[in-house]
Amino acid sequence: xxxxxxxxxxxxxxxxxxxxxxxxxxxxxxxxxxxxxxxxxxxxxxxxxxxxxxxxxxxxxxxxxxxxx
Amino acid sequence: xxxxxxxxxxxxxxxxxxxxxxxxxxxxxxxxxxxxxxxxxxxxxxxxxxxxxxxxxxxxxxxxxxxxxxxxxxxxxxxxxxxxxxxxxxxxxxxxxxxxxxxxxxxxxxxxxxxxxxxxxxxxxxxxxxxxxxxxxxxx
Numbered sequence: 037x038x039x040x041x042x043x044x045x046x047x048x049x050x051x052x053x054x055x056x057x058x059x060x061x062x063x064x065x066x067x068x069x070x071x072x073x074x075x076x077x078x079x080x081x082x083x084x085x086x087x088x089x090x091x092x093x094x095x096x097x098x099x100x101x102x103x104x105x
Numbered sequence: 106x107x108x109x110x111x112x113x114x115x116x117x118x119x120x121x122x123x124x125x126x127x128x129x130x131x132x133x134x135x136x137x138x139x140x141x142x143x144x145x146x147x148x149x150x151x152x153x154x155x156x157x158x159x160x161x162x163x164x165x166x167x168x169x170x171x172x173x174x175x176x177x178x179x180x181x182x183x184x185x186x187x188x189x190x191x192x193x194x195x196x197x198x199x200x201x202x203x204x205x206x207x208x209x210x211x212x213x214x215x216x217x218x219x220x221x222x223x224x225x226x227x228x229x230x231x232x233x234x235x236x237x238x239x240x241x242x243x244x245x
Contacts, residue, residue, distance in 0.1 A: 071179050072171070074171050074176060075174040092163060092180065096180035098162075099160055099200065102155035103132065105155075
């Protein structure tokens with residue numbers, strides 16, 4: 037009986053971990069963001085919602101629309 | 106909004122044609138200079154001009170964020186992504202399908218921009234052929 041119970045516990049843990057990863061990925065997929073790479077190798081990542089990212093995302097949307105219109 | 110000028114025609118240079126052929130993720134691309142003039146594009150003149158203007162605005166807005174010089178950027182949106190890469194005085198801007206392989210797109214854009222630069226280099230004048238003009242006869 038014990039091995040079966042242990043298997044169930046491991047399976048449940050693995051399932052919830054996989055579910056969490058999937059949920060996280062799906063949530064990240066829908067978000068807009070901008071990444072800026074500078075000459076010194078530094079990277080600035082601006083996520084949607086941050087005041088400073090909105091201006092950049094506006095230009096990015098314009099650019100995408102210009103290519104597709 | 107930035108101003109982009111399009112020359113008599115925004116040609117699809119060979120490196121851009123290669124780019125869209127190699128990368129299935131890249132949908133449209135424009136090569137421009139730092140003033141926004143379109144040097145080559147995969148789109149018609151009107152759309153290329155608007156794309157270049159938006160790309161320049163985006164790049165300048167990003168460049169203002171740091172004292173360091175901005176060399177490349179990508180913007181991820183739900184319906185696609187936008188990339189801008191600078192090399193010297195030239196920039197390349199491209200749009201892609203959603204969720205592209207970011208590293209691969211940057212690599213392809215840099216290669217295309219480098220290829221475009223090499224294509225634009227003035228070709229060396231061919232060596233002067235040995236004079237075939239006949240010497241005037243002393244008798245003439």
